[in-house]
Amino acid sequence: MLASDGKIVKNDLSTFQTDLKNLLDRWKYASPMPAENVFPTDILNAFREIGALNALLSHEEGGLNLCRSLEGGFALLTLLRRAGYLNLSLGRCLEGHVNVVRLIELYGTSEQRHEFAQRLRSGILAGIWVTDGVPPVTIKQENRGYRLAGIKGFASGVTQVKLALITAITPQGHSIMVLAPTTEFGRRQSGPGKLMGMQASGTGAYDFTDIVISSDCILGSVGDYLRQPEFSAGAWRGSAVALGGMDRLVDLLRQELLDRERANNPHQLYRLGEALILQKTASMWVQEAVKAAYAAKMKPADVIATVNLARLAVERAALELITLVQRSLGVSAFVRGRAVELVMRDLMTYLRQPAPDEALTEAAAWFVNHDWPKGEL
Numbered sequence: 001m002l003a004s005d006g007k008i009v010k011n012d013l014s015t016f017q018t019d020l021k022n023l024l025d026r027w028k029y030a031s032p033m034p035a036e037n038v039f040p041t042d043i044l045n046a047f048r049e050i051g052a053l054n055a056l057l058s059h060e061e062g063g064l065n066l067c068r069s070l071e072g073g074f075a076l077l078t079l080l081r082r083a084g085y086l087n088l089s090l091g092r093c094l095e096g097h098v099n100v101v102r103l104i105e106l107y108g109t110s111e112q113r114h115e116f117a118q119r120l121r122s123g124i125l126a127g128i129w130v131t132d133g134v135p136p137v138t139i140k141q142e143n144r145g146y147r148l149a150g151i152k153g154f155a156s157g158v159t160q161v162k163l164a165l166i167t168a169i170t171p172q173g174h175s176i177m178v179l180a181p182t183t184e185f186g187r188r189q190s191g192p193g194k195l196m197g198m199q200a201s202g203t204g205a206y207d208f209t210d211i212v213i214s215s216d217c218i219l220g221s222v223g224d225y226l227r228q229p230e231f232s233a234g235a236w237r238g239s240a241v242a243l244g245g246m247d248r249l250v251d252l253l254r255q256e257l258l259d260r261e262r263a264n265n266p267h268q269l270y271r272l273g274e275a276l277i278l279q280k281t282a283s284m285w286v287q288e289a290v291k292a293a294y295a296a297k298m299k300p301a302d303v304i305a306t307v308n309l310a311r312l313a314v315e316r317a318a319l320e321l322i323t324l325v326q327r328s329l330g331v332s333a334f335v336r337g338r339a340v341e342l343v344m345r346d347l348m349t350y351l352r353q354p355a356p357d358e359a360l361t362e363a364a365a366w367f368v369n370h371d372w373p374k375g376e377l
């Protein structure tokens with residue numbers, strides 16, 4: 001699939017989907033339970049080897065347009081879902097990487113798009129670090145460039161990421177996107193503290209104080225990061241990763257019930273049926289969200305409200321699934337170091353995405369006055 005220069009030469013999404021399926025099959029049985037605080041470099045390399053990072057790029061840059069077309073969006077859903085299945089921390093980091101690709105495609109100049117594509121083809125992982133630490137990141141113009149100051153407080157893959165898209169506040173109080181290098185060891189900090197789950201994501205903090213950047217590193221215009229509908233629509237990707245974690249939990253539940261010869265018990269079957277309904281419900285919601293996110297003609301407010309509801313539907317389904325798994329497996333689901341226990345902790349942590357109340361009530365406020373988007377009924 002890859003030419004010697006690293007470009008994808010076979011423009012074939014179905015081949016890519018097959019490669020993703022084979023990768024999942026290979027890793028889901030082969031990999032022993034990873035240490036919970038070690039970044040899964042080997043699985044990331046497996047994604048690199050099938051060209052998954054290059055596939056994100058546009059056709060012009062030798063990729064498969066995963067961030068641009070509905071067809072590509074469904075392949076991206078498979079990619080993120082499978083990554084989440086194998087390792088939620090990896091899924092989180094890949095999802096951040098995809099977000100950077102997407103924002104550069106939307107707001108970058110042609111030079112920035114090309115330059116970034118070249119860097120991606122060298123295999124680097126990018127991160128999106130927008131959550132501020134103390135003090136928040138600011139940007140100030142100087143004679144020869146722009147000087148940054150401040151800390152990003154949630155930085156996934158802080159030791160893996162080589163380039164971050166961050167937001168910075170201008171002296172006028174506006175927010176602007178900046179592409180900044182993140183390779184200096186001494187700038188890495190411990191971040192929000194020891195999280196209950198997702199430790200393998202290496203979520204730390206990074207101090208940008210006194211990094212000087214050129215104007216080429218500024219992406220888009222003031223306010224682009226929060227520009228709608230993209231800002232809310234992009235949340236479907238995090239839901240796709242969480243869905244992968246749900247897939248894994250359902251598989252672990254089925255397997256353990258079979259191994260312990262408890263699968264024929266009617267109460268267990270009842271719960272398993274409920275679990276399968278939750279998994280399928282979440283899957284259908286994510287697919288709706290992908291369609292909305294890539295819909296050329298849907299009203300922006302419909303897109304935002306649909307993806308917000310999808311995000312909350314997946315969150316609720318995942319939380320209910322965790323409860324069912326705990327009830328079905330009993331204390332064995334609470335034994336440290338077992339896959340089921342780790343996946344539940346990772347998933348519970350990963351589901352904490354910003355402003356869930358707002359996402360739900362804003363969607364409700366829209367749909368109280370509007371029907372579902374055309375074609376839904």
Ligand SMILES: Cc1cc2nc3c(=O)[nH]c(=O)nc-3n(C[C@H](O)[C@H](O)[C@H](O)COP(=O)(O)OP(=O)(O)OC[C@H]3O[C@@H](n4cnc5c(N)ncnc54)[C@H](O)[C@@H]3O)c2cc1C
Pocket residue numbers: 092096127128129130131154155156157195197198201203349350352353354355356357358
């Ligand atoms: C493993 C992990 C990795 C992460 N990696 C990154 C990263 O790489 N880059 C990055 O930028 N961020 C990252 N984050 C941070 C993430 O994007 C969110 O900022 C964070 O998870 C928000 O979670 P929260 O539950 O604290 O959200 P909150 O929005 O604080 O929500 C908590 C509760 O408060 C409510 N609430 C929200 N706002 C208000 C308000 N104004 N008044 C009253 N109630 C309110 C919510 O509805 C909810 O009930 C990461 C987080 C995790 C867990």
